[in-house]
Amino acid sequence: xxLDILYLISTKEQxxxxxxxxxxxxxxxxxxxxxxxxxxxxxLDLVNFxxxxxxxxxxxxxxxxxxxxxxxxxxxxxxxxxxxxxxxxNSKRFHVIEVHGNISIDAVIxxxxxxxxxxxxxSITIEQVD
Numbered sequence: 347x348x349l350d351i352l353y354l355i356s357t358k359e360q361x362x363x364x365x366x367x368x369x370x371x372x373x374x375x376x377x378x379x380x381x382x383x384x385x386x387x388x389x390l391d392l393v394n395f396x397x398x399x400x401x402x403x404x405x406x407x408x409x410x411x412x413x414x415x416x417x418x419x420x421x422x423x424x425x426x427x428x429x430x431x432x433x434x435x436n437s438k439r440f441h442v443i444e445v446h447g448n449i450s451i452d453a454v455i456x457x458x459x460x461x462x463x464x465x466x467x468x469s470i471t472i473e474q475v476d
Contacts, residue, residue, distance in 0.1 A: 383443035415447030
C-alpha cells in the first residue's frame with residue numbers, strides 16, 4: 347500500500363497514556379483486535395462523525411515506513427464515540443487503514459491539536475508536497 351502518512355485520532359488523555367507506555371495500542375475495553383488509522387480522503391468526515399461531541403482532539407501523524415506491523419486498507423462501520431448500542435443504523439462506513447499491532451511512539455512524526463470552530467465542526471486542511 348502506498349501511504350505517505352498514517353493519521354490517527356486521539357484525545358489528549360489517550361495520548362498521555364500512549365506516551366507513558368511507549369506505544370499506541372488497541373483499547374482492550376472496546377474488544378477491538380486492531381488499530382484503525384484514518385484514510386486522508388475521509389479524515390474530516392470521520393472526525394466530525396465519530397467525535398461530534400468532542401471539542402478537542404489530537405491528530406497523530408505516523409510515518410508508515412517506521413511501522414513494524416502490517417497495515418492494509420479496509421472499509422469499516424464507525425460508530426460515534428460513546429455509542430455502545432452497536433445498532434448499525436447509528437454507524438457510517440469509512441475507508442480506514444487497519445494496523446495489525448502496536449505502533450511505537452518512535453513512528454510518530456507529529457501531533458496536531460484540533461479544536462472545533464464556530465461552526466461546531468472540526469476543520470482540517472492537509473496539503474501534501476511532492
